Amino acid sequence: MKRLATTDPGFEAAFQALLDxxxxxxxxxxxxxxxxxxxxxxxxxxxxxxxxxxxxxxxPADAAxxxxxxxxxxxxxxxxxxxxxxxxxxxxxxxxxxxxxxxPRDIALDDGAGIAxxxxxxxxxAVGLYVPGGKAAYPSSVLMNALPARVAxxxxxxxxxxxxxxxxxxxxxxxxxxxxxxxxxxxxxAQAVAALAWGTASIAPVDRIVGPGNAYVAEAKRQAFxxxxxxxxxxxxxxxxxxxxxxxxxxxALDLLAQAEHDEAAQSILxxxxxxxxxxxxxxxxxxxxxxxxxxxxxxxxxxxGAVIVVESWDxxxxxxxxxxxxxxxxxxxxxxxxxxxxxxxxAAFLGRHCxxxxxxxxxxxxxxxxxxxxxxxxxxxxxxxxxxxxxxxEASAAGIAAIGPAAVVLAKAExxxxxxxxxxxxxxxxxxxx
Amino acid sequence: MKRLATTDPGFEAAFQALLDxxxxxxxxxxxxxxxxxxxxxxxxxxxxxxxxxxxxxxxPADAAxxxxxxxxxxxxxxxxxxxxxxxxxxxxxxxxxxxxxxxPRDIALDDGAGIAxxxxxxxxxAVGLYVPGGKAAYPSSVLMNALPARVAxxxxxxxxxxxxxxxxxxxxxxxxxxxxxxxxxxxxxAQAVAALAWGTASIAPVDRIVGPGNAYVAEAKRQAFxxxxxxxxxxxxxxxxxxxxxxxxxxxALDLLAQAEHDEAAQSILxxxxxxxxxxxxxxxxxxxxxxxxxxxxxxxxxxxGAVIVVESWDxxxxxxxxxxxxxxxxxxxxxxxxxxxxxxxxAAFLGRHCxxxxxxxxxxxxxxxxxxxxxxxxxxxxxxxxxxxxxxxEASAAGIAAIGPAAVVLAKAExxxxxxxxxxxxxxxxxxxx
Numbered sequence: 001m002k003r004l005a006t007t008d009p010g011f012e013a014a015f016q017a018l019l020d021x022x023x024x025x026x027x028x029x030x031x032x033x034x035x036x037x038x039x040x041x042x043x044x045x046x047x048x049x050x051x052x053x054x055x056x057x058x059x060p061a062d063a064a065x066x067x068x069x070x071x072x073x074x075x076x077x078x079x080x081x082x083x084x085x086x087x088x089x090x091x092x093x094x095x096x097x098x099x100x101x102x103x104p105r106d107i108a109l110d111d112g113a114g115i116a117x118x119x120x121x122x123x124x125x126a127v128g129l130y131v132p133g134g135k136a137a138y139p140s141s142v143l144m145n146a147l148p149a150r151v152a153x154x155x156x157x158x159x160x161x162x163x164x165x166x167x168x169x170x171x172x173x174x175x176x177x178x179x180x181x182x183x184x185x186x187x188x189x190a191q192a193v194a195a196l197a198w199g200t201a202s203i204a205p206v207d208r209i210v211g212p213g214n215a216y217v218a219e220a221k222r223q224a225f226x227x228x229x230x231x232x233x234x235x236x237x238x239x240x241x242x243x244x245x246x247x248x249x250x251x252x253a254l255d256l257l258a259q260a261e262h263d264e265a266a267q268s269i270l271x272x273x274x275x276x277x278x279x280x281x282x283x284x285x286x287x288x289x290x291x292x293x294x295x296x297x298x299x300x301x302x303x304x305x306g307a308v309i310v311v312e313s314w315d316x317x318x319x320x321x322x323x324x325x326x327x328x329x330x331x332x333x334x335x336x337x338x339x340x341x342x343x344x345x346x347x348a349a350f351l352g353r354h355c356x357x358x359x360x361x362x363x364x365x366x367x368x369x370x371x372x373x374x375x376x377x378x379x380x381x382x383x384x385x386x387x388x389x390x391x392x393x394x395e396a397s398a399a400g401i402a403a404i405g406p407a408a409v410v411l412a413k414a415e416x417x418x419x420x421x422x423x424x425x426x427x428x429x430x431x432x433x434x435x
Numbered sequence: 436m437k438r439l440a441t442t443d444p445g446f447e448a449a450f451q452a453l454l455d456x457x458x459x460x461x462x463x464x465x466x467x468x469x470x471x472x473x474x475x476x477x478x479x480x481x482x483x484x485x486x487x488x489x490x491x492x493x494x495p496a497d498a499a500x501x502x503x504x505x506x507x508x509x510x511x512x513x514x515x516x517x518x519x520x521x522x523x524x525x526x527x528x529x530x531x532x533x534x535x536x537x538x539p540r541d542i543a544l545d546d547g548a549g550i551a552x553x554x555x556x557x558x559x560x561a562v563g564l565y566v567p568g569g570k571a572a573y574p575s576s577v578l579m580n581a582l583p584a585r586v587a588x589x590x591x592x593x594x595x596x597x598x599x600x601x602x603x604x605x606x607x608x609x610x611x612x613x614x615x616x617x618x619x620x621x622x623x624x625a626q627a628v629a630a631l632a633w634g635t636a637s638i639a640p641v642d643r644i645v646g647p648g649n650a651y652v653a654e655a656k657r658q659a660f661x662x663x664x665x666x667x668x669x670x671x672x673x674x675x676x677x678x679x680x681x682x683x684x685x686x687x688a689l690d691l692l693a694q695a696e697h698d699e700a701a702q703s704i705l706x707x708x709x710x711x712x713x714x715x716x717x718x719x720x721x722x723x724x725x726x727x728x729x730x731x732x733x734x735x736x737x738x739x740x741g742a743v744i745v746v747e748s749w750d751x752x753x754x755x756x757x758x759x760x761x762x763x764x765x766x767x768x769x770x771x772x773x774x775x776x777x778x779x780x781x782x783a784a785f786l787g788r789h790c791x792x793x794x795x796x797x798x799x800x801x802x803x804x805x806x807x808x809x810x811x812x813x814x815x816x817x818x819x820x821x822x823x824x825x826x827x828x829x830e831a832s833a834a835g836i837a838a839i840g841p842a843a844v845v846l847a848k849a850e851x852x853x854x855x856x857x858x859x860x861x862x863x864x865x866x867x868x869x870x
Binding site (some may be wrong): 083084086087088090091094097098101102104107109111115117119122124125138139140171207208226228229233248250251254255257258260261262288292293294298336337340343344345346347348349350351352354355356357358359360361362363364365366367371373375376377378379380381383385389390391392393394395396397398400401404405406407408410411412414415416417418419420421422423424426427 | 518519521522523525526529532533536537539542544546550552554557559560573574575606642643661663664668683685686689690692693695696697723727728729733771772775778779780781782783784785786787789790791792793794795796797798799800801802806808810811812813814815816818820824825826827828829830831832833835836839840841842843845846847849850851852853854855856857858859861862
C-alpha cells in the first residue's frame with residue numbers, strides 16, 4: 001500500500017507509476033480455447049457433453065440433461081429464505097426501473113425539401129449470458145446482466161452456468177427467473193461460449209454474449225467476436241474514494257476493503273485533504289482485516305495495489321481522479337454534487353457519506369458491470385444500449401434527390417466512384433443536372 | 436453471380452450458403468504489427484520518421500515536418516473547384532445536423548425515499564481518426580468519422596493520413612477543416628495507430644481510434660484495444676435491394692454496381708417478386724459494366740458474390756432480409772415504410788425509388804460507416820454514441836440507506852462478500868437493522 005502526498009517531490013513519478021501499474025494477469029490460453037471451439041463446431045452437443053464431464057465432474061446422460069427444467073427452478077427457489085427472496089425482488093425491481101429510464105427514443109427529421117431521415121432503435125434478437133458457477137455464483141450478477149437485456153426487449157436470453165460437481169446456487173436460478181431468462185444451460189467455460197456463438201443441436205446460437213468469466217471464457221469471447229457481439233473483457237475491479245476528514249474512518253476502511261475483498265488484483269485508493277484522517281483510515285483498515293473472512297484476498301490487494309493520497313485541495317483531487325478514470329468513485333465531502341460536476345471519467349459515482357459502493361453493487365438500480373483499468377476514459381457500464389442497435393434511414397422524393405443529388409454526384413466524381421455518381425445522376429432530370 | 440428463386444427445391448441450402456460465404460480475407464500480419472508497435476513504444480518519433488521514410492517514400496526532416504500546417508491547409512483548399520467546395524460544405528452541414536439530433540439526454544430519478552440515481556453523458560477527451568492515404572483518400576470518410584466526434588463534444592481530434600510519395604488529397608484537408616479536426620499528421624499504417632494509442636513526443640495519445648484502414652491498420656487497432664477504445668473492424672461492404680417490377684432496371688443495376696465497385700469482396704443482392712424484372716436488371720448490369728471505369732473490380736464482385744433472388748411474396752423478402760442483416764438496404768416498392776417497419780436488422784435503409792445508397796454515402800446526413808458481414812444483428816453505424824460515455828450515479832441520504840441498505844446486506848451475505856455487507860451495515864442505526 002502506497003502513502004503519497006502531492007507535496008512530495010517525487011509525487012508525479014509515483015502517481016504515474018500507479019497509473020501504469022499492470023494488475024491484469026491474463027493467462028495464455030488462446031491455443032487451448034481455439035481447440036475447444038473447434039470441437040464444439042465439429043461435434044456440437046457431443047463435445048459439450050464430453051467437456052462438461054471432464055471439467056465439471058458430473059455426468060449428464062444426454063444433451064437434454066444440460067437444460068435446467070422449470071420443475072428444478074421451482075424446487076430450488078421454493079427453499080430460499082424469505083429475506084433473500086425479498087431482497088432479490090427489491091433489487092430486481094429497482095434495477096429494472098433504472099434501466100427502463102435509460103431507454104432511448106427514435107428520431108425522425110424532415111428537411112422540408114424532399115429528404116426525410118431518421119434513426120430507429122431495435123433490440124438484439126438473442127443474447128447469451130455467461131454466469132460463473134459453483135458456490136461463488138453471484139445472483140446479483142445475473143440480475144445486472146439479464147435485466148437490461150429484458151428491458152431493451154431482447155426476446156431470448158440464454159444463460160450458461162457451469163455446475164461443478166453438480167452444484168448450482170438456487171439464488172442464481174431465482175435471479176434468472178426474476179430477470180426473465182429464457183433458458184438455463186448447465187455448461188461453462190470456453191465450450192459454453194462456443195455453443196452460444198456457433199450453436200449446437202440443442203443450443204441455438206445467439207447474437208451477443210455478455211457476462212463475466214475466467215481467462216478461458218474471456219479468450220473464447222475474444223475469438224467469437226465478429227460472429228457475435230461481446231461485452232468488454234472486464235479487468236480487476238477498482239475504487240477511488242474522495243473523503244474529507246469529517247467522515248467515519250471505519251466506514252471508509254470498510255468501503256476500501258469491500259473493493260479489495262473481490263480479488264488480489266483489485267485496487268482501492270483513498271484521496272483526502274486531511275493527513276490525520278488518512279492515518280485514521282489506514283489504522284482502521286488494519287483493524288478490520290483482523291476479523292474479515294476474506295482477509296487473505298483483501299490484504300493481498302491492499303498491500304500490493306492500495307494507495308492513500310493526501311492532497312492540498314479538492315482541485316488536485318479532481319485532477320488526479322480524472323487521470324485515474326476509476327471504475328467506481330465515492331465522493332464523501334460536504335457538497336459531493338459540486339465535485340462530481342468536475343469529474344470527467346468514472347464508471348459509476350456514489351455521492352455522500354451514506355452511499356457506499358455496495359449499495360450500487362446490489363440494489364440502488366444502476367448497473368454494477370463497469371469499465372475497469374482506466375477504460376472509463378472511453379467505455380461505459382452495461383446498459384440497455386448494449387442490447388439495442390440502430391438502423392438509420394433516408395427517404396428521398398424526386399424533389400429531394402433533385403435538391404441534394406448534384407452534390408453527391410460531384411463528390412462521387414472527386415472520389416473516383418463512378419457508379420456511385422451514375423446511380424444518383426440517372427435519377428436526375430436534365431434540369432437537375434446543373435453543372 | 437447466383438440466380439435463386441424461393442420456389443427452387445434447393446433454395447434453402449443455396450441461401451444458407453450465401454449467408455455462410457466468407458468474403459473477408461484477412462492477411463496474417465499480427466507479428467509484423469507487433470514489431471511496429473514495439474518500435475513506436477521504444478523509439479517514439481524516431482521510429483515514426485523511419486517507418487514513414489520506408490513505407491511512404493518521402494523524407495520528413497524531423498517530427499515537426501510530419502504535421503500539416505495551417506498554411507498548407509489554406510494553400511491546398513484554395514485550389515479546390517467551387518462545386519467541390521460547395522458540395523463538401525452541403526454534406527458537412529447535413530451530416531452535422533443529423534448527428535446533432537442524435538445527442539442523448541442525461542437522466543435523473545428520485546425514489547422519494549432517500550435515493551437519487553442518474554446517468555450522465557460525457558464526451559471522450561481525445562479521438563484519433565485514421566484516414567487511408569494517397570489518391571484514394573476519401574473526403575466523405577473524413578466528414579463521416581470526424582463530425583460525430585465534434586458534435587459529441589470531443590475536444591481533440593487527431594487525424595493521421597499517410598502521404599505516399601508526398602501525395603495528399605486537398606479535399607481531404609478541406610474536409611478535415613470543415614469537420615473541426617484539431618491536428619493532421621502525415622503518418623499511416625500500424626505506426627500511426629501505435630502513435631495515437633501510446634503517444635510519442637510529438638503526438639499526444641488519444642482515448643479512442645476510429646476510421647477505416649488496411650489489414651495492418653486493422654490489426655494494430657486490435658492490438659491497441661483496451662489501452663484505447665476502437666471502432667469495429669469493417670469488413671467488405673454489402674447492399675440488399677428489395678425492388679418490385681415497377682422500377683427502372685437501369686437504376687437498380689447502377690445501385691448494385693455502386694456497391695460492387697468498392698471492392699472485389701463487396702456483395703450486391705437484388706430481391707424481387709418479378710422474374711422478368713430480375714432478367715432486365717441482370718442484362719442492365721452487363722450493359723453498364725461495359726463502360727464503367729472500375730469494371731474490373733465491379734464485375735469481379737458481381738460474379739463472385741452477387742445474387743438475384745426471386746421471391747413469391749414480400750413476406751418472404753422480409754424474412755430473407757432479416758437473415759441477411761445487410762449493411763445497406765434499399766427498399767424500392769410502393770409502400771417502403773410498411774416493409775421497413777418489418778425489417779429487424781439493417782445498418783442503414785434507403786426508402787423509395789429515388790433514394791440510392793449513394794445519397795447516404797455522401798450527403799443525406801446519416802453516417803456511411805456501417806456494420807458489415809451480418810453484424811447488423813448486434814452492431815450499429817458510427818454515431819455520436821461512439822464518442823460519448825456514461826457515468827451512472829447514486830446519492831443516498833441516511834433515510835435512503837436505511838430503506839434499501841438491509842436488502843444489500845442480505846445479498847452481500849448470500850454472496851459471501853462480508854466487507855460489502857459491513858460497509859452498508861455500519862451506516863445503519865440499530866433500528867434499521869431489522870432481521
